[in-house]
Structures are given as C-alpha cells and as structure tokens.
Amino acid sequence: MPLMYPLVFAAFLFSAGVYGVLARRNAVMVLMSIELMLNAVNVNLVAFNAYLRDQLVSGQVFALFVIAVAAAEVGIGLAIVLLIFRNRETVNIDEVDLLRW
Amino acid sequence: MEKLAWLVPALPLVAWAVQLLVGKRLPGGGAGVGILAVAIGWVISLAILFGIIGGADAYHVSREWAPIGAGFDLPLGMTVDGLAAVMMVVVTTISLFVQIYSLSYMRGDERYTLFFANLSLFTAGMLIVVLADNLLLMLFGWEIMGICSYLLIGHYWEDVANARAAVKAFLTTRVGDLGFMAGIFVFAWAARSFDIERIIEGVSSGEISSTTVTLGAALLFCGAIGKSGQFPLHTWLPDAMAGPTPVSALIHAATMVAAGVFLVARMYPVFEASGSVLDEIGILASITMLIAALLALVQDDIKRVLAYSTVSQLAYMMAALSVGGYSAGIFHLFTHAFFKALLFLAAGSIIHAVHSNNMSEMGGLARVMPVTFVTFLVGALALAGIAPLAGFWSKDEILTDAWNAGFGGTGHAATSQTVAQIVFVTGMVTAFLTAVYVARMLWLTFGAAFRGQGHPHEADAGMLFPLVVLAVGAALAGFVGLGDNSISTWIQTTHLPSEGPATLNLGLIVATTVIALAGLALGTALYRRGLPEHEYLERLPLVWKTLQRKYFLDDLYEQGIVRAVAGALAPATYWFDQRVVDGVVNGAGLGTRRLARGLRYVQSGQAQWYAAALFLGVVGLAVVVTRLIGS
Numbered sequence: 001m002p003l004m005y006p007l008v009f010a011a012f013l014f015s016a017g018v019y020g021v022l023a024r025r026n027a028v029m030v031l032m033s034i035e036l037m038l039n040a041v042n043v044n045l046v047a048f049n050a051y052l053r054d055q056l057v058s059g060q061v062f063a064l065f066v067i068a069v070a071a072a073e074v075g076i077g078l079a080i081v082l083l084i085f086r087n088r089e090t091v092n093i094d095e096v097d098l099l100r101w
Numbered sequence: 102m103e104k105l106a107w108l109v110p111a112l113p114l115v116a117w118a119v120q121l122l123v124g125k126r127l128p129g130g131g132a133g134v135g136i137l138a139v140a141i142g143w144v145i146s147l148a149i150l151f152g153i154i155g156g157a158d159a160y161h162v163s164r165e166w167a168p169i170g171a172g173f174d175l176p177l178g179m180t181v182d183g184l185a186a187v188m189m190v191v192v193t194t195i196s197l198f199v200q201i202y203s204l205s206y207m208r209g210d211e212r213y214t215l216f217f218a219n220l221s222l223f224t225a226g227m228l229i230v231v232l233a234d235n236l237l238l239m240l241f242g243w244e245i246m247g248i249c250s251y252l253l254i255g256h257y258w259e260d261v262a263n264a265r266a267a268v269k270a271f272l273t274t275r276v277g278d279l280g281f282m283a284g285i286f287v288f289a290w291a292a293r294s295f296d297i298e299r300i301i302e303g304v305s306s307g308e309i310s311s312t313t314v315t316l317g318a319a320l321l322f323c324g325a326i327g328k329s330g331q332f333p334l335h336t337w338l339p340d341a342m343a344g345p346t347p348v349s350a351l352i353h354a355a356t357m358v359a360a361g362v363f364l365v366a367r368m369y370p371v372f373e374a375s376g377s378v379l380d381e382i383g384i385l386a387s388i389t390m391l392i393a394a395l396l397a398l399v400q401d402d403i404k405r406v407l408a409y410s411t412v413s414q415l416a417y418m419m420a421a422l423s424v425g426g427y428s429a430g431i432f433h434l435f436t437h438a439f440f441k442a443l444l445f446l447a448a449g450s451i452i453h454a455v456h457s458n459n460m461s462e463m464g465g466l467a468r469v470m471p472v473t474f475v476t477f478l479v480g481a482l483a484l485a486g487i488a489p490l491a492g493f494w495s496k497d498e499i500l501t502d503a504w505n506a507g508f509g510g511t512g513h514a515a516t517s518q519t520v521a522q523i524v525f526v527t528g529m530v531t532a533f534l535t536a537v538y539v540a541r542m543l544w545l546t547f548g549a550a551f552r553g554q555g556h557p558h559e560a561d562a563g564m565l566f567p568l569v570v571l572a573v574g575a576a577l578a579g580f581v582g583l584g585d586n587s588i589s590t591w592i593q594t595t596h597l598p599s600e601g602p603a604t605l606n607l608g609l610i611v612a613t614t615v616i617a618l619a620g621l622a623l624g625t626a627l628y629r630r631g632l633p634e635h636e637y638l639e640r641l642p643l644v645w646k647t648l649q650r651k652y653f654l655d656d657l658y659e660q661g662i663v664r665a666v667a668g669a670l671a672p673a674t675y676w677f678d679q680r681v682v683d684g685v686v687n688g689a690g691l692g693t694r695r696l697a698r699g700l701r702y703v704q705s706g707q708a709q710w711y712a713a714a715l716f717l718g719v720v721g722l723a724v725v726v727t728r729l730i731g732s
Contacts, residue, residue, distance in 0.1 A: 022713050030709075097706030 006047035014040035027091040103160035110228035112138035120218035135221040146189035179232040183591035188231040195355040196224040198567035203347040205563035223249035235295040254344040266343035273337035277327015284320030315375040329361025332389040342404040346449030354441035370596040383423030383520040387527040390416035394534035426502030428589030436491035440483035440575035447477035454557035460545040462553035476572040485539040494579030540624020549631030
C-alpha cells in the first residue's frame with residue numbers, strides 16, 4: 001500500500017477535527033474533535049513507521065504514548081465540562097467566556 | 102608605628118559615624134568622641150614624624166581595590182613618608198585644638214553634635230588626601246573636604262547669605278575640581294595607573310611625553326587653584342567666613358586650603374618636568390598674593406582680613422613651589438597652619454566678646470582681654486614675619502629661594518629667571534603690605550578706645566588653652582627649619598633630594614626685617630588712634646572703588662557666568678529635561694497604555710477564536726518553514 005493513502009486519510013481526519021474544534025458549540029463535541037486530530041496524527045505515525053520500518057521502529061511507540069496522553073486529556077477535559085455544566089447549566093462554549101477582558 | 106598610620110584617618114571617620122548615629126545621646130553631645138579620635142591620631146602622627154626625623158624609611162602599602170581590566174586597577178594604599186608625616190602632624194594638631202576650642206565656642210549651639218561630626222569627617226578627608234598613594238584616593242578625600250566645607254560654611258543656614266556663601270564655595274572649588282579630575286585621567290591614561298609613584302616614575306623616565314605632562318600638570322593645578330583659593334578662583338574663600346570661626350581656623354586657614362599646595366608638592370617631580378606650568382604657577386601666585394594683600398588692607402570684618410591674608414599666604418607657598426622651593430613651600434605651610442589657626446581662634450574669642458565681626462565695633466580690647474591680646478600679637482607678628490617667630494623663617498626661606506632662582510645665578514632649572522624675579526619682587530611688596538594690614542588689624546582691634554556696644558570680657562579657659570598652645574607653636578614652629586636635620590631633610594624623597602639646611606642670606610634677612618618693620622610702622626602711624634573717619638585709600642576713588650568691589654571679579658562672575666547659566670542655560674536645560682527627556686519616558690508609558698486599551702478587545706474570552714488564531718499561526722509557521730527548507 002502506498003504511503004499516500006494513509007496520509008490523505010489522516011489529512012481528512014485532521015481537517016474534520018479542526019472543523020469540529022472551531023465550529024461546534026457543544027464542549028463535548030469539541031473534545032471529541034480534538035480526539036479526531038490526535039488520531040489523525042496517530043495514523044501518520046503508524047504509517048511512517050510501516051514505511052520506514054527498516055530504519056526506525058519508534059513510530060508505534062510514539063503512537064502508544066499519544067493514546068495514553070489523549071486518554072488522560074479526555075479524562076480531565078470531561079471533568080471540566082462536567083463542572084461547567086454543574087455551575088452554569090450549559091456546555092455551550094460560546095457562553096463560557098470568563099477569560100474576557 | 103608607620104603601620105598604624107591608617108588609623109589616623111580611620112578613627113575620625115568612625116567618630117563621624119558614631120556622632121551622626123548616636124551623638125546626641127552621648128554625654129557632651131558626642132564631641133568627646135571626635136576629640137578622642139583625633140587625639141589618638143595626633144599621638145600616632147607625632148610618633149611617625151619622630152620616627153622619620155630619626156631616619157626611618159618611608160612606608161608604603163598598597164592593595165588592589167577593584168580590577169577594571171585593560172591593565173588598570175583601582176588601588177587602595179597609603180604612603181607614609183616625611184611629607185605625609187609633617188602634614189599629618191599639622192592636620193591632627195590643628196584639628197585637635199580647634200575641636201577643644203569649639204567645646205566652649207559652640208556651647209549651646211542648635212546643631213552642636215552635627216558640627217563636631219562634620220569636623221571629624223573633614224579631618225578624615227584631609228588625612229586621606231595626605232596619606233593617599235594614588236590620585237583616585239586623593240580625589241576621594243578631596244571631595245569629602247569639599248562637602249564638609251559646604252556643610253560647615255552653611256552651618257548657620259537660616260541666614261540666606263550664609264547658605265549662598267556655602268553654595269558659592271562649593272561651586273567655585275568645583276570648577277577647579279573638574280580640572281583636577283581631567284588631570285587625573287590624563288595621567289592615569291598616560292601611565293596606565295593611578296599610582297602617584299608610578300606616574301612620577303613614568304614622567305622622570307620620559308615614558309610620558311612632555312606635552313602630556315604639561316597638559317596634565319596644568320589640569321592638576323586647576324584643582325589646586327580652586328582648593329587653595331588662588332586667583333582667579335579665590336573669591337569663595339573670604340565668603341567662606343560665613344561659617345563658625347573654628348571652621349575658618351581649621352578649614353579655611355590651616356588645612357583644607359593647604360590641600361592644593363600639598364597636591365603640587367606631592368606631584369612636584371611632575372610639575373618640575375613641565376617647566377612652563379611652574380612658570381604659570383609663579384605668575385598666578387604673584388598676582389594672588391598681591392591682590393589679596395591689598396584687599397586685606399580695606400576690610401572691616403576681622404575674619405575677612407584674615408581670609409585675604411590666608412589667600413595671600415597660600416600664594417606665598419605656591420610661589421615657593423614655583424621657584425623650586427619644595428621644602429620652603431611646605432615649611433611655610435607648616436608654620437602658617439599654626440599662626441593662622443591661632444589668629445582665627447583668637448579672632449573668634451574677640452568676636453565672642455564683642456558680638457560683632459566688624460573692627461569698627463572693636464578697639465581697646467588689650468586691657469580687657471590680655472591673654473587673647475598676647476596670643477593674637479604672637480600670631481600677628483609671626484604673620485608679619487618678625488624674627489624669631491614662625492613666619493619669619495619660612496617666609497625668609499621662600500624669598501631666599503626666589504632670590505637665588507631669579508638673581509643668584511643658582512637658578513632652578515625648571516623655572517624661568519624672569520618669573521623668579523617677579524615672584525621675588527611681589528613677595529617683598531606683599532611682605533610689606535602684610536605688615537601694614539597686620540598693624541592695622543592690631544591697632545583697630547586692641548588699640549585706642551572701645552567703639553562697640555556692651556562690656557567685652559575675656560574668654561573662658563576652654564578657649565584660652567588652645568590659644569596658648571597654638572601661640573607657643575606659632576612662636577617655635579619656625580625652628581624646625583633650622584639645623585642639619587631640618588624639615589627639608591624630613592620631607593625629602595628619592596625624587597626630591599634634600600636641598601640641605603636653609604641657607605641664611607644675611608642681606609635678605611636684614612631686608613625682609615626692615616620691610617616688615619617699615620610696614621608695621623606705617624600701619625601704626627595710620628591707625629594708632631583707632632579707625633579714621635575716612636579710610637586713607639578713599640582719597641583715591643578709583644583704587645578705593647576697585648578694592649571695595651574686589652576687583653569686580655564677583656561682579657564679573659555674577660554678570661557673566663551666573664547670569665548666563667541661571668538666566669538662559671538653566672531654563673533651557675530645564676525645558677529639555679521636562680519636555681524631551683521626561684517626554685520620552687512618559688511617552689513610552691502613555692503609548693503603551695493607549696495601545697493596550699485598544700488591543701485588549703482581542704481577549705474576547707471565546708476559546709474557539711483563540712484556537713483559530715493558534716491554527717492560523719501554525720499554518721503560517723509551517724508555510725514559512727517549508728519555504729525556508731525548500732529554497
């Protein structure tokens with residue numbers, strides 16, 4: 001399989017994630033979009049690992065790290081979203097603008 | 102004992118700190134601390150001087166203070182040679198007795214403790230100058246004296262005139278100090294060192310070019326002009342009489358003003374190497390001694406008479422140095438310190454008694470103040486140069502040196518003969534004028550009948566004791582210049598071998614004595630019956646006016662310099678400072694604030710906007726990086 005396929009696939013996946021982060025209002029959806037972006041990166045890492053197998057094998061290891069970090073990040077992210085919902089009865093991030101001037 | 106020399110300036114410095122911090126809570130207002138410090142220093146100084154007289158070698162210690170690279174370092178050290186030892190004895194002696202005198206004189210003063218603290222600091226400053234082995238340390242002590250002079254002249258600052266006199270003294274000497282500093286940098290740059298010994302070696306070995314030597318010596322002499330009240334910067338010294346009388350005795354007669362003379366003496370081989378500067382010193386000193394003596398003739402304020410006399414006598418010392426009389430100049434400094442301090446302190450006792458500085462309100466005091474009269478008489482005759490009192494010997498040695506250099510054919514190589522002749526002639530004329538104003542001062546103060554208010558009385562023992570001691574000094578100090586082991590042997594250095602004992606020229610001795618006696622006789626004839634209704638010189642309106650206006654020098658400075666500076670330069674620099682310098686500073690702050698007020702709306706709190714900006718940034722960076730790598 002040419003390297004091209006997974007890379008194009010990853011690019012689409014990443015773009016979908018960017019769109020989700022920038023355009024969705026729901027905080028949970030934003031978190032999920034971030035997961036999409038991370039997984040696009042994982043696909044890239046694994047693809048290059050397969051492509052450069054003879055020289056390097058660290059791509060898989062890196063991907064595993066990313067999965068572990070992503071799991072931690074989702075844990076914290078969901079906890080924050082939960083607290084925001086408890087305090088403000090909303091998960092619409094347009095309304096969460098405490099860091100304004 | 103030489104190793105303890107550092108204690109001599111250090112102790113008064115400690116005393117100063119103690120007096121400032123806790124002086125008011127100590128018994129006696131803390132005055133005793135300063136006196137004790139100086140007394141210990143006095144004992145050490147005397148021991149060192151006797152060591153030198155006994156043939157001890159000069160002691161030199163130096164330590165690196167701070168390296169500043171480029172082969173330079175800032176040294177911190179002291180030279181304890183004969184010159185320093187003689188000066189230390191002069192400074193500590195005068196300081197000690199002036200402080201003892203001040204105990205009575207300043208009693209009840211509002212700023213009693215501060216006064217003594219300033220005296221201590223001043224003493225320390227002068228001793229630092231005396232002991233310094235490098236020009237930077239000397240400048241340090243020099244400036245301490247400048248600030249002390251300012252503080253003490255302005256001691257009674259409630260009176261605006263006194264405060265102005267203090268500012269005048271500070272600024273006028275500062276003009277000279279600028280030259281001094283420039284001179285220091287010239288030599289430091291040329292010799293790659295601030296060390297006096299190294300500079301002198303560099304000059305005598307020809308390592309430093311003669312142009313540099315001449316420039317540097319002339320600049321150094323500027324400092325001496327300012328500090329030692331030489332023409333044309335002498336105008337501050339008479340005004341400095343605004344300070345309390347003990348200050349006049351200590352600072353403006355015996356020690357600080359001698360610092361300029363000491364500087365020239367310390368750097369004497371350098372001045373010798375630049376002959377033309379010695380000529381300039383001779384000319385300026387001749388002018389100074391003459392015009393100051395003339396001014397002393399017409400003053401009513403007794404302290405001003407003494408102040409102009411000081412200017413004139415300092416010029417004598419400078420003149421001695423200019424004709425190669427290294428030891429004669431220092432000898433005169435030594436004797437002058439005693440009799441001038443004595444005269445000032447005695448004048449203080451008189452002022453204390455009649456509550457006025459003006460001789461028109463004195464007279465007939467010989468009967469009511471016998472001790473003051475006798476001591477004052479000793480000092481006055483010493484000043485006039487009557488044998489065998491102190492001033493006679495030193496003045497005679499100066500005139501002998503000038504005679505030898507000008508007419509005797511054994512001239513000093515570095516000085517031109519014409520200058521030496523001028524110095525000799527003006528020296529003789531000044532000796533005559535000195536005798537005249539001394540007689541005038543004596544008769545107006547002690548002769549005839551009392552013209553003032555109230556009932557004057559003799560001062561108390563606390564003030565009379567220093568007078569008596571200094572009178573003994575003024576009578577006997579001249580004998581250190583006689584014999585084989587005389588002052589000229591003590592102060593010799595490797596670069597300045599002793600000129601041997603003073604050569605007594607019998608013809609000159611007779612001539613100077615006759616001149617002094619003639620002057621005294623003239624003064625007596627004119628002022629025996631007290632103050633004439635019109636001063637004799639008033640018959641020469643032009644001369645009178647010129648002397649009254651002090652040769653219009655003050656007017657010149659006031660109109661020419663002060664007005665230009667205060668009238669145009671000061672507002673201009675003020676405007677520049679306010680608008681341009683402050684404008685830049687304030688503008689920076691104000692601009693930032695205005696910018697921030699506009700920019701803060703970027704912080705919308707919308708996390709998705711931030712994320713969008715982040716992505717744009719990353720994309721932009723990616724484009725730039727790929728372009729850079731690609732090309």
